[in-house]
Amino acid sequence: MSNYLVPKLAVVGVGLIGGSLALALKEAGAVGEVIGIGRGLANLEKALELGVVDRYTQDLAEGVADADLVFLATPVLTLAQVAAAAAPHMKPGAVLTDGGSVKASVAEAIEPLMPEGVHFVPGHPIAGTENSGAEAAFATLYHGRRCIITPTEKTDAAALDLVTRVWKTAGSEVVLMDVIKHDRVLAAISHLPHMVAYSLVNAVGSYDRYEENILEYSAGGFRDFTRIASSDPTMWRDIALTNREALLEMMDRCEAFFAELKEDVRQGEGDKLYEFFLRSKELRDGIL
């Protein structure tokens, strides 16, 4: 018998997120073997060469067959499809988890797919860098970062315990949260800001009153403020499609505040403008 927390780990999608979990568990001596599963052969070979995985396959069914834990680290919109293809081949007692940025729609789609004795635990490690691919993975990506796990009524207690221990072993602070609340909180603190930044850059960058791109005049402040508008369009398309309801609630809220502010600017309401800016400053300084 093995004493590893996870004797065999299968990682589907060996990029920054999947590869870094593999490396973290290896470094902690918590995993016996890591099987990398993906479509791109070059990336899988790179992952093997870098020691991110111990072996790899492009055959999902074969790759997950022996695994005690299967970690899905593919784009959000593909998770249900990958889970549907993997689940029938997983062994009894195995656990499936994921790293998607949206949880309610993912949990709802994946839970009914689980065969008897195989359990799904929805998770979301809040970490990332601008890089991608197996080469971008590193063992300390999750150190000190939050990982939100969102058990539902159907989540198996032992499976939840395993996934919690896995993320703690990888260095994360684990937070358990209701799945709907997760999507609303992330819509507010992450998804909405991205929508705002993308809109802002499009509004400023397409301004055509002059025969030059006025973004040329933007200094460090604008560049810093709009950094997140440079994020991967595919990932954000998937998030916008899968967290629609929570995102629309926050977009409506933000639109209402912006409209209130615009009206105060139009009317020259100095006192109201001051109050609006002060309230925001106090809210933000409160999180520093």
Added chain:
Amino acid sequence: MSNYLVPKLAVVGVGLIGGSLALALKEAGAVGEVIGIGRGLANLEKALELGVVDRYTQDLAEGVADADLVFLATPVLTLAQVAAAAAPHMKPGAVLTDGGSVKASVAEAIEPLMPEGVHFVPGHPIAGTENSGAEAAFATLYHGRRCIITPTEKTDAAALDLVTRVWKTAGSEVVLMDVIKHDRVLAAISHLPHMVAYSLVNAVGSYDRYEENILEYSAGGFRDFTRIASSDPTMWRDIALTNREALLEMMDRCEAFFAELKEDVRQGEGDKLYEFFLRSKELRDGIL
């Protein structure tokens, strides 16, 4: 006869902006004497002690009487009033300039106040830190930063030349720009982003579906993105009041893009969402 670029410089408002120009010109040996003018005695004494000014007065009329150049570095909304009080006491041949973040309304208000032989040159050094007061001033604040000067049809050529040389001596890259264009460009790259950030923080910070402030969950990304929402409410009230027209134009534009994006989210338009995000990413990456 003196060989100084500015034999006598009067600085009205001896804070970060005014004090740093004084220090930069002193370090360059370009100024004979600096007279600090302000209301707060403690700040003026501190400025004298730190060598930011050579003498000070709380009497504006007396302070500007001898000056060859008067630099107004007070909040935007006070500039016209201070100029009205100073102008009648300035000597023939003297030049008045300012450092306000908004230019059209300032130029329009101040130009008619100038007595015969006294000239106004509107300027905007694009620099700053989070600190304020004479203690915050330092000689290299303007090094490598842009200073936009916005001459109008009425601007005297010799006065424009002096102010240009002053900012170059302080280390700035001087850009001459039409005054209306300045206000539109700044509305786009600076004023609009602040309005967006203030609205976003208010929308997220006041979200009350849960019995806790969800800003607690916001990580580094949100903090970085919303840093500018922590700016001085008085300064931003003044900017919103004095650059109303250009700011409203940009707020309308941004609102339209945001509404378009919201509609695409609502309709689940994956291709349009991808295009929207990609366009923004390309625009932003273009300014890196």
